Amino acid sequence: xxxxxxxxxxxxxxxxxxxxxxxxxxxxxxxxxxxxxxxxxxxxxxxxxxxxxxxxxxxxxxxxxxxxxxxxxxxxxxxxxxxxxxxxxxxxxxxxxxxxxxxxxxxxxxxxxxxxxxxxxxxxxxxxxxxxxxxxxxxxxxxxxxxxxxxxxxxxxxxxxxxxxxxxxxxxxxxxxxxxxxxxxxxxxxxxxxxxxxxxxxxxxxxxxxxxxxxxxxxxxxxxxxxxxxxxxxxxxxxxxxxxxxxxxxxxxxxxxxxxxxxxxxxxxxxxxxxxxxxxxxxxxxxxxxxxxxxxxxxxxxxxxxxxxxxxxxxxxxxxxxxxxxxxxxxxxxxxxxxxxxxxxxxxxxxxxxxxxxxxxxxxxxxxxxxxxxxxxxxxxxxxxxxxxxxxxxxxxxxxxxxxxxxxxxxxxxxxxxxxxxxxxxxxxxxxxxxxxxxxxxxxxxxxxxxxxxxxxxxxxxxxxxxxxxxxxxxxxxxxxxxxxxxxxxxxxxxxxxxxxxxxxxxxxxxxxxxxxxxxxxxxxxxxxxxxxxxxxxxxxxxxxxxxxxxxxxxxxxxxxxxxxxxxxxxxxxxxxxxxxxxxxxxxxxxxxxxxxxxxxxxxxxxxxxxxxxxxxxxxxxxxxxxxxxxxxxxxxxxxxxxxxxxxxxxxxxxxxxxxxxxxxxxxxxxxxxxxxxxxxxxxxxxxxxxxxxxxxxxxxxxxxxxxxx
DNA sequence: AGAAGGTCGTTTTTT
DNA sequence: ACGACCTTCT
Numbered sequence: 001x002x003x004x005x006x007x008x009x010x011x012x013x014x015x016x017x018x019x020x021x022x023x024x025x026x027x028x029x030x031x032x033x034x035x036x037x038x039x040x041x042x043x044x045x046x047x048x049x050x051x052x053x054x055x056x057x058x059x060x061x062x063x064x065x066x067x068x069x070x071x072x073x074x075x076x077x078x079x080x081x082x083x084x085x086x087x088x089x090x091x092x093x094x095x096x097x098x099x100x101x102x103x104x105x106x107x108x109x110x111x112x113x114x115x116x117x118x119x120x121x122x123x124x125x126x127x128x129x130x131x132x133x134x135x136x137x138x139x140x141x142x143x144x145x146x147x148x149x150x151x152x153x154x155x156x157x158x159x160x161x162x163x164x165x166x167x168x169x170x171x172x173x174x175x176x177x178x179x180x181x182x183x184x185x186x187x188x189x190x191x192x193x194x195x196x197x198x199x200x201x202x203x204x205x206x207x208x209x210x211x212x213x214x215x216x217x218x219x220x221x222x223x224x225x226x227x228x229x230x231x232x233x234x235x236x237x238x239x240x241x242x243x244x245x246x247x248x249x250x251x252x253x254x255x256x257x258x259x260x261x262x263x264x265x266x267x268x269x270x271x272x273x274x275x276x277x278x279x280x281x282x283x284x285x286x287x288x289x290x291x292x293x294x295x296x297x298x299x300x301x302x303x304x305x306x307x308x309x310x311x312x313x314x315x316x317x318x319x320x321x322x323x324x325x326x327x328x329x330x331x332x333x334x335x336x337x338x339x340x341x342x343x344x345x346x347x348x349x350x351x352x353x354x355x356x357x358x359x360x361x362x363x364x365x366x367x368x369x370x371x372x373x374x375x376x377x378x379x380x381x382x383x384x385x386x387x388x389x390x391x392x393x394x395x396x397x398x399x400x401x402x403x404x405x406x407x408x409x410x411x412x413x414x415x416x417x418x419x420x421x422x423x424x425x426x427x428x429x430x431x432x433x434x435x436x437x438x439x440x441x442x443x444x445x446x447x448x449x450x451x452x453x454x455x456x457x458x459x460x461x462x463x464x465x466x467x468x469x470x471x472x473x474x475x476x477x478x479x480x481x482x483x484x485x486x487x488x489x490x491x492x493x494x495x496x497x498x499x500x501x502x503x504x505x506x507x508x509x510x511x512x513x514x515x516x517x518x519x520x521x522x523x524x525x526x527x528x529x530x531x532x533x534x535x536x537x538x539x540x541x542x543x544x545x546x547x548x549x550x551x552x553x554x555x556x557x558x559x560x561x562x563x564x565x566x567x568x569x570x571x572x573x574x575x576x577x578x579x580x581x582x583x584x585x586x587x588x589x590x591x592x593x594x595x596x597x598x599x600x601x602x603x604x605x606x607x608x609x610x611x612x613x614x615x616x617x618x619x620x621x622x623x624x625x626x627x628x629x630x631x632x633x634x635x636x637x638x639x640x641x642x643x644x645x646x647x648x649x650x651x652x653x654x655x656x657x658x659x660x661x662x663x664x665x666x667x668x669x670x671x672x673x674x675x676x677x678x679x680x681x682x683x684x685x686x687x688x689x690x691x692x693x694x695x696x697x698x699x700x701x702x703x704x705x706x707x708x709x710x
Numbered sequence: 711a712g713a714a715g716g717t718c719g720t721t722t723t724t725t
Numbered sequence: 726a727c728g729a730c731c732t733t734c735t
Contacts, residue, residue: 081724082725110725134725159728159729160728214724214725215725217725218725279723279725281722282724282725380723381721381722381723383722403723403724411727443712443713443714444712444713445713446713548725549724571722573722573723592722595723597722598722607723611723634719
């Protein structure tokens, strides 16, 4: 056989020959992916359907850029969550080497924060400005609302959370407040003037007291570039290449930011799928992805179409689902994986039965060798999973829930953090308000007076001056509080020590305030203290909690490290970008998905449909869509439900109906005193604990023609 | 007057 | 499980 000698092409000296590269890009990627990963400089749009290896391609592109000489410290990777960013750089590092870990980026918000910290003075902000999460921002608005005479009239004034949503919508969609009110909150249009004024006050307050909310992080970065071109050139100069994941979920501000970041070098790669845009409520506009070629006129556009994730039956369903949209989406997904069971549509009598079905199927899959962490239960909104959580706990099936309660949303955690926030920013009236009212004898009015005294009259907010009239009812506690604040005011004191100091003071308040259930909440406080130990400074600790909130249930799981990796429960939103062997989509009801709230707005239904599509396309092998046929509501009593309109017109050969049948044996008598031990990993012999509830057998007869598809 | 405590209704999705 | 609102207590 003749030996082959490869001649290098001398016409393209810039393009490194494949021999110089450590990764075999051509061999490891399909032709479309390969073209995308190894594209040259300039702007590149990758339109990629679900499961087509979008992330994989981006990772290879990252490695390729680094390998061909781009300084990794000058590559910016913008993702939707910090988890996604860490994931990608870790995978790229695995592929190539540690250099990939020097890649800059994270979420848009986190990256903007870095820029703003450096250039705060240019915006008249103190360098140690604080970051408000949505709840903090709502609290600030609430303080301002109480100060002014809003809501004293006959008309109902919006709640603090609603107020923040309105202001935020206006910012993120680049609309006026009037437009937002007309579109989404017509009942408040009569109070436009008062709302406008409150919004202005909110803006001024944040500026005067060194605070930025999430929207400000984006908006003010743009403002920074706009007011100081030198800074723009400097920042953009460090962005040799900008990579953006999930581009279909960017909003107007984020699209503008991408343009600014790329304004010096012009190298941008964005990846996205218009059919998976699910953040419209936050201002995302999937049309951004089609505007990209207009914003970057020489943009190359590449498509990824072959799905590597799911079986063809699952894709058939997904294609049927997305075909129901008003707007047509271009991609028809196809897979080479023809084999597979039909997706199943499973009506259950009620929510309890639905949970029992899911739990038993999970046990069965697990016994068939599917890892729990390769199974996901998805739902439209967090509370849809409450029933199931109870059932899983009863059976000792370990799970993590994404998209539920966050650690820093729990009231007792907010209490502790509010102390740190006051130490960090003594101007923070909302946090002062919270910690003062924790003291017995101080209510809204006294708190207000004390805050005025603290932030305006006193020389030092943490030193009680002479002649301040304190009531004896609370004076000793108040002095104790100020003492704690003084003891932790040094910004360089280790955050874990600060948390401990606050906890010493807070413990008696905590036990009184949450008298009924404080033992349940106590572990969270310990978690918080442990978490603080990972941070060098209070500022870092607080802003990290704000930008990257921690799932409450994830913490419980972390503790038990050697246990088997847990089952995943997740909102559909939080499951974006992930994939699982088996997916259960529960509560597939009309009014739930599509959400009843979506019906009011134009295009609302399409967004819900895309959400449903995202849920279906997470599945690799099995997909079960279930719903309860009856539900119970306190006010209505029991009532009949409607299945989601999205499954109404799907042919049975695409989505197979399944009937759940109770076993003849008195199985319904459950054995809660003998919950299955799943975590010890030992295999029970058949017929041992199985008497009352066979875990290896679902409730219906598997040999039944209506039985489950495996 | 102002704080505390109880009851009611309500709750999409997230950086 | 949370907040907004109303009632009762100091």
